Amino acid sequence: MSELERLAEEVAQCTKCLLHRGRTHAVPGEGPDDATIMFVGEAPGFHEDQQGRPFVGAAGQFLEELLASIGLTRDDVYITNVIKCRPPGNRDPLPDEIRACAPFLDRQIEMIGPTVLVTLGRFSMARAFPSGRISHIHGEARKIGGVVYYPMYHPAAALHRPSLRGTVEEDMRRIPMVIERAAQMAESQPPPQAEQLELF
Numbered sequence: 001m002s003e004l005e006r007l008a009e010e011v012a013q014c015t016k017c018l019l020h021r022g023r024t025h026a027v028p029g030e031g032p033d034d035a036t037i038m039f040v041g042e043a044p045g046f047h048e049d050q051q052g053r054p055f056v057g058a059a060g061q062f063l064e065e066l067l068a069s070i071g072l073t074r075d076d077v078y079i080t081n082v083i084k085c086r087p088p089g090n091r092d093p094l095p096d097e098i099r100a101c102a103p104f105l106d107r108q109i110e111m112i113g114p115t116v117l118v119t120l121g122r123f124s125m126a127r128a129f130p131s132g133r134i135s136h137i138h139g140e141a142r143k144i145g146g147v148v149y150y151p152m153y154h155p156a157a158a159l160h161r162p163s164l165r166g167t168v169e170e171d172m173r174r175i176p177m178v179i180e181r182a183a184q185m186a187e188s189q190p191p192p193q194a195e196q197l198e199l200f
């Protein structure tokens with residue numbers, strides 16, 4: 001059993017916040033354990049809770065279309081969420097739920113070691129950019145603490161607001177360039193005191 005599979009078992013048995021009471025299935029995440037790109041959404045919805053898999057509803061279908069636009073399928077990337085159990089009625093995750101669940105995501109990031117971590121939506125973005133506004137920083141890659149973060153709108157946002165669709169598609173198309181730039185940076189010496197580094 002891989003480390004990620006062991007973590008998924010821990011998630012399935014977790015009772016660290018009240019969301020465990022309402023879940024049908026926990027949704028730890030899925031994808032290769034050496035994925036170059038990791039997508040982190042917000043929380044499981046109805047379909048995800050039913051199936052125990054991330055991004056399987058309408059937003060997931062759109063994510064798959066976006067991945068296809070850069071020549072990838074969902075099997076090529078690791079997909080997870082900030083919290084692993086569905087909030088009732090798909091409400092926003094609460095701060096104490098995010099805090100309780102954070103160690104799972106921290107460990108997933110450490111185990112996978114992605115070249116680029118794409119945050120989908122504001123709760124995911126807030127992990128790396130607590131005071132950032134997604135309307136301002138989407139599509140801008142920054143390296144923080146050894147991880148290149150790339151914030152995007154959540155695909156569901158583009159389904160609810162069609163005016164965002166072009167923005168989301170354009171941000172996705174830039175990901176191969178972000179990966180290339182991140183790989184080049186990894187090979188070069190990091191600048192001194194570069195805690196946060198804008199790539200573009």
Ligand code: SF4
Pocket residue numbers: 011014015016017018019020026083084085097100101
């Ligand atoms: Fe545990 Fe996270 Fe589920 Fe809360 S949301 S019960 S912390 S796995």
